[in-house]
Amino acid sequence: MKASYFPDHFIWGVATASYQIEGAAYEDGKGLSVWDQFCKKEGAILYGDNGDIACDHYHHYAEDIQLMSQLNIPAYRFSLSWPRILPEGTGHINQKGLDFYDRLVDSLLEKNITPHVTLFHWDYPQALLDKGGWLHPDSPLWFEEYTRVVVERLSDRVEHWMTLNEPFCHIFLGHKTGEHAPGFKLSDKDILQIIHNTYLAHGRSVLALRSLARRKPRVGIAMVGSPVLPATESPEDIEAARQAMFNLKGDGSDLSTIGLWFDPLFLGKYPEGYEKVFAGVLPDIGPEDMKIMSQPLDFLGLNIYYSGRVRMGKDGPEGIPETLGMGRPRTTMNWPITPEGLYWGPRFFYERYKLPIYITENGMANLDWVYADGKVHDPQRIDFLTRYLLQLNRALSEGVDVRAFMHWSLLDNFEWAFGFDRRFGLIHVDYQTQKRTLKDSAYWYSTLIQTNGRSLFNP
Numbered sequence: 001m002k003a004s005y006f007p008d009h010f011i012w013g014v015a016t017a018s019y020q021i022e023g024a025a026y027e028d029g030k031g032l033s034v035w036d037q038f039c040k041k042e043g044a045i046l047y048g049d050n051g052d053i054a055c056d057h058y059h060h061y062a063e064d065i066q067l068m069s070q071l072n073i074p075a076y077r078f079s080l081s082w083p084r085i086l087p088e089g090t091g092h093i094n095q096k097g098l099d100f101y102d103r104l105v106d107s108l109l110e111k112n113i114t115p116h117v118t119l120f121h122w123d124y125p126q127a128l129l130d131k132g133g134w135l136h137p138d139s140p141l142w143f144e145e146y147t148r149v150v151v152e153r154l155s156d157r158v159e160h161w162m163t164l165n166e167p168f169c170h171i172f173l174g175h176k177t178g179e180h181a182p183g184f185k186l187s188d189k190d191i192l193q194i195i196h197n198t199y200l201a202h203g204r205s206v207l208a209l210r211s212l213a214r215r216k217p218r219v220g221i222a223m224v225g226s227p228v229l230p231a232t233e234s235p236e237d238i239e240a241a242r243q244a245m246f247n248l249k250g251d252g253s254d255l256s257t258i259g260l261w262f263d264p265l266f267l268g269k270y271p272e273g274y275e276k277v278f279a280g281v282l283p284d285i286g287p288e289d290m291k292i293m294s295q296p297l298d299f300l301g302l303n304i305y306y307s308g309r310v311r312m313g314k315d316g317p318e319g320i321p322e323t324l325g326m327g328r329p330r331t332t333m334n335w336p337i338t339p340e341g342l343y344w345g346p347r348f349f350y351e352r353y354k355l356p357i358y359i360t361e362n363g364m365a366n367l368d369w370v371y372a373d374g375k376v377h378d379p380q381r382i383d384f385l386t387r388y389l390l391q392l393n394r395a396l397s398e399g400v401d402v403r404a405f406m407h408w409s410l411l412d413n414f415e416w417a418f419g420f421d422r423r424f425g426l427i428h429v430d431y432q433t434q435k436r437t438l439k440d441s442a443y444w445y446s447t448l449i450q451t452n453g454r455s456l457f458n459p
């Protein structure tokens with residue numbers, strides 16, 4: 001493919017999240033988050049790392065914004081720490097926490113960088129967990145209250161909002177497998193109730209944003225959007241991929257089926273077969289619930305990293321166990337490199353949910369260090385992004401309405417259970433000194449942005 005199909009107003013950006021970069025975990029009146037607590041658990045995090053200091057962005061935000069400006073990055077997706085703003089989760093407002101986000105937003109706008117705010121990227125207030133967390137029937141109201149506080153303070157300047165980041169990871173890894181905070185291993189019944197409550201919280205938050213925001217908001221959500229890939233482009237294999245993504249199968253894999261996580265939000269109903277597959281463990285569903293959780297959105301955010309593949313077999317989709325092994329390329333997360341995800345993901349989600357697509361995260365972890373010449377050479381990341389973005393370009397060329405691409409991440413940061421071991425940034429962070437060094441990929445991304453994607457075709 002030779003032509004660049006990135007439209008004129010395509011949004012190029014970078015993404016981060018509060019707990020992964022801010023540090024200042026015990027400063028200026030911030031309350032505890034479940035991640036502050038989880039990191040103290042022996043063996044929870046690789047090498048016993050924690051986000052107490054992380055990239056110390058709380059104190060280095062001006063420098064980080066200056067670097068974004070130097071790179072001509074027009075959009076910055078970041079999240080707010082709920083317990084920094086409401087230390088107990090509800091009630092008392094910590095003005096110093098809000099002041100920080102005020103300074104952040106003002107400094108971004110001064111540099112002509114558009115803020116894209118995610119309200120919740122996993123650092124849940126510990127005080128609310130102690131009251132029952134997302135299982136508590138009032139949990140949607142708590143999130144609505146938090147949204148109102150934020151909107152009251154920031155919506156005179158912020159127009160772009162995401163309610164939640166990757167509910168699948170937060171719920172499944174945090175409450176089912178226990179790999180993430182709060183480290184629970186709950187029953188399927190509890191998980192389905194948590195999904196339901198979280199989605200009600202999302203819906204209430206959207207309603208609050210729409211009714212209170214002083215500037216007309218653009219509201220969406222960032223979902224785990226890695227699609228299932230078809231083994232070939234035959235209509236049968238493409239159909240197999242669709243079915244594998246969206247249909248419940250009743251084979252024990254249903255909690256991770258994409259349709260379970262997307263349909264309630266975007267179609268206002270649980271997927272076909274839900275009552276049967278989950279008989280005996282269904283959540284309490286109020287008469288208005290599906291309407292509340294499926295509030296119309298302005299865009300669908302997809303975080304896409306890697307995918308599995310299927311073909312159509314005689315009894316339906318068959319997985320192809322080929323993505324790793326045999327020396328195949330992979331990132332330091334051990335994730336296979338599957339660029340076609342940025343074609344099939346936008347295509348399948350746009351086809352089913354008919355919303356403009358934002359790629360709210362894509363990128364790779366790499367073994368980066370500062371070379372003897374003082375630079376950080378990361379050709380793998382440049383190659384990875386080239387391959388993925390060419391596939392996104394293909395989706396655009398076929399009419400899929402993709403409006404944004406946000407690189408994960410701006411900075412190397414705290415990669416959850418993997419601590420600081422995995423580096424996803426365009427900017428290298430020396431965690432001992434907090435020195436930032438632009439990687440080769442940062443300059444490459446800057447050129448890409450300035451040519452609106454055309455440099456992909458003339459490297």
Ligand code: IFM
Binds near residue numbers: 020166303408415416
């Ligand atoms: O670092 C995470 C981010 O917080 C959520 N999406 C995936 C990234 C890489 O694992």
